[in-house]
Amino acid sequence: xxKYPFKKIEKKWQEIWQKNNFSLWQAKDLAKQKKIxxxxxxxxxxxxxxxxxxxxxxxxxxxxxxxxxxxxxxxxHPMGFDAFGLPAENFAIKKKKNPIDFVPKNIERFRKQxxxxxxxxxxxxxxxxxxxxxxxxxxxxxxxMYERGLVYEKSAPINFCPSCQTGLADEEVIGGKCExxxxxxxxxxxxxxxxxxxxxxxxxxxxxxxxxxxxxVKEMQRNWIGKSVGYEVLFMVDGFEERIAxxxxxxxxxxxxxxxxxxxxxxxxxxxxxxxxxxxxxxYVQEERxxxxxxxxxxxxxxxxxxxxxxxxxxxxKIPIWVSNxxxxxxxxxxxxxxxxxxxxxxxxxxxxxxxxxxVVVPTEGVQNFEEIFIEDGVVIxxxxxxxxxxxxxxxxxxxxxxxxxxxxKVVNYRLRDWIFSRQRYWGEPIPLIRCPRCGIVPLKEKDLxxxxxxxxxxxxxxxxxxPLKNISKWVKTRCPKCKGEAERETQTxxxxxxxxxxxxxxxxxxxxxxxxxxxxxQYWLPVDxxxxxxxxxxxxxxxxxxxxxxxxxxxMVPTKEPFVKLVNQGLILGPDGQKMSKSRGNVxxxxxxxxxxxxxxxxxxEMFMGPLEDSKPWSIESIKGVFRFLNRVWALAGQVKKNKxxxxxxxxxxxxxxxxxxxxIYETTEGIKNLKFNVVIAKMMSFENFLRNFLxxxxxxxxVDEFLxxxxxxxxxxxxxxxxxxxxxxxxxxxxxxxxxxYDKELLVRKTFNxxxxxxxxxxxxxxxxxxxxxxxxxxxxxxxxxxxKKYIKGKKVxxxxxxxxxxxxxxxxx
RNA sequence: GCCCGGGUGGCGGAAUUGGUAGACGCUGCAGACUUAAAAUCUGCUUCCCCUUCGCAGGGAGUGUGGGUUCGAGUCCCACCCCGGGCACCA
Numbered sequence: 001x002x003k004y005p006f007k008k009i010e011k012k013w014q015e016i017w018q019k020n021n022f023s024l025w026q027a028k029d030l031a032k033q034k035k036i037x038x039x040x041x042x043x044x045x046x047x048x049x050x051x052x053x054x055x056x057x058x059x060x061x062x063x064x065x066x067x068x069x070x071x072x073x074x075x076x077h078p079m080g081f082d083a084f085g086l087p088a089e090n091f092a093i094k095k096k097k098n099p100i101d102f103v104p105k106n107i108e109r110f111r112k113q114x115x116x117x118x119x120x121x122x123x124x125x126x127x128x129x130x131x132x133x134x135x136x137x138x139x140x141x142x143x144x145m146y147e148r149g150l151v152y153e154k155s156a157p158i159n160f161c162p163s164c165q166t167g168l169a170d171e172e173v174i175g176g177k178c179e180x181x182x183x184x185x186x187x188x189x190x191x192x193x194x195x196x197x198x199x200x201x202x203x204x205x206x207x208x209x210x211x212x213x214x215x216x217v218k219e220m221q222r223n224w225i226g227k228s229v230g231y232e233v234l235f236m237v238d239g240f241e242e243r244i245a246x247x248x249x250x251x252x253x254x255x256x257x258x259x260x261x262x263x264x265x266x267x268x269x270x271x272x273x274x275x276x277x278x279x280x281x282x283x284y285v286q287e288e289r290x291x292x293x294x295x296x297x298x299x300x301x302x303x304x305x306x307x308x309x310x311x312x313x314x315x316x317x318k319i320p321i322w323v324s325n326x327x328x329x330x331x332x333x334x335x336x337x338x339x340x341x342x343x344x345x346x347x348x349x350x351x352x353x354x355x356x357x358x359x360v361v362v363p364t365e366g367v368q369n370f371e372e373i374f375i376e377d378g379v380v381i382x383x384x385x386x387x388x389x390x391x392x393x394x395x396x397x398x399x400x401x402x403x404x405x406x407x408x409x410k411v412v413n414y415r416l417r418d419w420i421f422s423r424q425r426y427w428g429e430p431i432p433l434i435r436c437p438r439c440g441i442v443p444l445k446e447k448d449l450x451x452x453x454x455x456x457x458x459x460x461x462x463x464x465x466x467x468p469l470k471n472i473s474k475w476v477k478t479r480c481p482k483c484k485g486e487a488e489r490e491t492q493t494x495x496x497x498x499x500x501x502x503x504x505x506x507x508x509x510x511x512x513x514x515x516x517x518x519x520x521x522x523q524y525w526l527p528v529d530x531x532x533x534x535x536x537x538x539x540x541x542x543x544x545x546x547x548x549x550x551x552x553x554x555x556x557m558v559p560t561k562e563p564f565v566k567l568v569n570q571g572l573i574l575g576p577d578g579q580k581m582s583k584s585r586g587n588v589x590x591x592x593x594x595x596x597x598x599x600x601x602x603x604x605x606x607e608m609f610m611g612p613l614e615d616s617k618p619w620s621i622e623s624i625k626g627v628f629r630f631l632n633r634v635w636a637l638a639g640q641v642k643k644n645k646x647x648x649x650x651x652x653x654x655x656x657x658x659x660x661x662x663x664x665x666i667y668e669t670t671e672g673i674k675n676l677k678f679n680v681v682i683a684k685m686m687s688f689e690n691f692l693r694n695f696l697x698x699x700x701x702x703x704x705v706d707e708f709l710x711x712x713x714x715x716x717x718x719x720x721x722x723x724x725x726x727x728x729x730x731x732x733x734x735x736x737x738x739x740x741x742x743x744y745d746k747e748l749l750v751r752k753t754f755n756x757x758x759x760x761x762x763x764x765x766x767x768x769x770x771x772x773x774x775x776x777x778x779x780x781x782x783x784x785x786x787x788x789x790x791k792k793y794i795k796g797k798k799v800x801x802x803x804x805x806x807x808x809x810x811x812x813x814x815x816x
Numbered sequence: 817g818c819c820c821g822g823g824u825g826g827c828g829g830a831a832u833u834g835g836u837a838g839a840c841g842c843u844g845c846a847g848a849c850u851u852a853a854a855a856u857c858u859g860c861u862u863c864c865c866c867u868u869c870g871c872a873g874g875g876a877g878u879g880u881g882g883g884u885u886c887g888a889g890u891c892c893c894a895c896c897c898c899g900g901g902c903a904c905c906a
Contacts, residue, residue, distance in 0.1 A: 215820070327904085331905045622841095679828095686840055687839075759887070
């Protein structure tokens with residue numbers, strides 16, 4: 001295969017760009033120009049290095065950044081490293097090295113790889129979440145939350161990963177497995193720091209509507225927050241003082257209640273059991289609680305009768321109270337009303353234990369199909385004065401009645417739970433709190449930040465539920481900021497996600513070495529205009545970051561309600577076998593290898609050419625060669641163009657064709673980049689190269705340097721190295737980054753010839769080509785009558801109707 | 817089960833948003849160059865039929881079935897399949 005000297009070219013220009021510490025791509029704080037903030041999701045610098053998925057997103061934002069720079073924007077395009085947390089720590093443990101030594105090496109490797117791709121970052125703003133000058137602010141924001149009562153410590157059954165030896169947030173458990181290592185998680189009762197994200201549930205939900213995000217991500221967040229509006233209803237227990245509160249969204253079915261079910265974790269279960277049944281209930285409850293602790297999920301429904309009865313507040317009917325594992329302790333009140341006719345789970349339970357089924361809602365219209373259960377809204381029956389109402393009206397009316405009796409209240413429930421924020425691990429931001437035997441929990445003073453993570457010998461998780469930091473008594477022992485007496489530091493650390501909650505702001509402070517939280521800079525740069533990254537963070541990073549941002553907004557530390565206006569998810573790049581890339585499958589494509597074989601420019605263009613940015617698509621070791629050939633042809637063409645550089649064109653007219661085509665390309669490229677349709681733009685450039693090559697072979701002594709260099713400018717954001725090299729080869733003096741983006745001439749875009757598709761009964765039968773724009777119907781008819789296909793399809797037939805669309809199509813409708 | 821996406825040649829994918837389906841790339845085939853191969857260049861490449869082999873003609877075709885329309889890959893209804901997310905959330 002022919003190879004243009006990409007190694008030499010790429011090395012040469014990367015070195016030139018590196019000069020002056022990459023000042024070429026430096027964003028100018030507070031400049032008068034229009035700003036645009038283009039952000040990538042920063043990587044975890046794992047030991048594996050960059051993968052092709054990173055390259056995809058990072059190339060896309062690089063194209064945008066270079067494009068907007070050439071269009072006169074003040075572009076902020078920074079990069080950093082999310083280096084705290086489990087991936088780095090687990091890798092360090094595996095390699096038996098201290099993360100404190102190891103992580104900087106990983107970062108160095110990532111940085112090198114990013115630079116080898118020619119990505120135009122503002123490297124002076126580079127940050128790492130592990131840098132004390134950075135996590136000083138992570139700790140600072142945490143303390144602000146503490147100050148506002150958003151941080152609390154609570155002992156609760158939480159998710160625990162036995163392999164990572166740490167507690168996890170709900171968001172980190174995917175399908176019952178640890179998000180990082182894939183081990184099945186357990187439930188453990190641990191005392192943990194929580195952050196009250198639930199206080200922001202409503203706003204996190206509402207403000208989604210304003211965001212230019214992919215619909216599926218918004219939907220995932222909506223589902224995760226899981227708002228449901230319903231009623232909490234009190235049921236008396238016959239013969240007991242206690243009352244049972246249940247939560248329901250289907251108050252319209254309350255006449256259909258035939259039993260009450262308590263979660264095994266509900267304290268009432270033992271209190272309201274009939275003495276004859278108590279032993280049985282106790283045994284069941286203990287067993288179920290044990291199972292829950294061990295993280296065992298029973299798919300099989302089980303349950304026991306308590307021997308007691310509740311009283312339906314509306315019709316005073318006595319209904320049995322059960323305890324069952326299908327009722328969650330953590331949602332609503334840990335108790336439900338069982339309506340087997342209108343809820344599938346209740347129905348299954350009733351069937352298993354042979355409980356009564358009463359139907360109180362029927363379909364609104366049509367056939368009253370007598371299926372056993374009907375879960376939709378409909379018309380209420382068998383419900384006293386509420387019969388005949390629609391489900392919606394019934395909910396309202398019944399709610400009113402019960403509320404006036406003090407037996408119900410309208411309640412909004414969220415599925416979202418508070419964020420478990422402490423980790424029993426070493427490699428994270430220390431939580432800046434002190435446990436004082438006299439004063440209780442005392443926060444560190446702001447001036448004492450950062451609280452630096454100490455170097456330890458043994459950083460492996462202890463497995464006791466204690467952080468490794470616990471063993472460093474020197475560090476743990478401290479003085480209480482309040483009473484100055486002896487006290488101990490909190491030894492747990494923050495989760496992986498803490499540092500990434502605000503890093504897009506970190507880049508803005510970077511220019512002052514993170515010393516100041518300069519609101520003018522935030523006012524200028526925020527919000528992020530385009531944010532590109534993988535969809536895997538939909539309910540993790542993206543939810544947490546929105547939460548922190550809203551908090552910062554509330555305490556007037558940021559000027560906007562939302563951090564990221566527009567979000568783009570790049571699709572997954574699959575292995576050549578169409579499967580997800582993984583080491584165990586052996587289908588991983590390493591970007592370093594590709595760069596070695598074809599160069600960074602080919603890699604960049606190929607990844608953009610594979611298909612739409614958002615789609616997942618398989619790697620093809622054949623297709624990338626096509627892209628490489630394209631760049632080789634551009635290179636060869638440049639050589640040819642150079643030969644004619646000194647010639648004077650006798651006939652300017654002949655170039656008109658090139659200019660029209662070029663003008664079109666400028667238009668298509670400009671619009672295509674704005675709309676992130678990179679794959680289409682590249683196809684157009686390939687077509688243009690094809691055209692130009694043919695053109696030049698017919699007009700071999702024409703000087704087209706000027707035209708060619710416009711093409712090179714268009715190519716530049718995609719393939720910066722080869723473009724820059726050709727530019728200077730053909731006499732360009734400056735760096736292309738400083739050049740203006742070519743403008744297109746709207747006049748020239750107007751087509752010279754116009755096609756009229758001629759249809760007969762909607763079928764294409766011919767095309768009329770005219771040089772006249774906007775032919776009238778009669779003119780087109782005239783032209784059609786001269787065509788051979790006219791005789792064949794139209795002449796002598798009865799034309800019922802003619803549909804004529806100006807500039808596009810004429811359709812003859814022929815009758816029988 | 818529920819909620820989002822999406823089904824277009826041998827493959828990855830285009831299609832001005834209702835107006836010439838298959839751009840561009842890959843693969844394959846043929847040719848040129850070459851002692852030869854590689855590389856490169858040129859042409860063909862949705863399927864089927866007819867053919868006087870002409871740069872000719874006809875038909876079908878965008879997951880399936882129906883509908884709206886002069887005209888549907890694009891809009892509507894039903895179904896099938898694939899991918900992703902959530903999953904005892906009452």
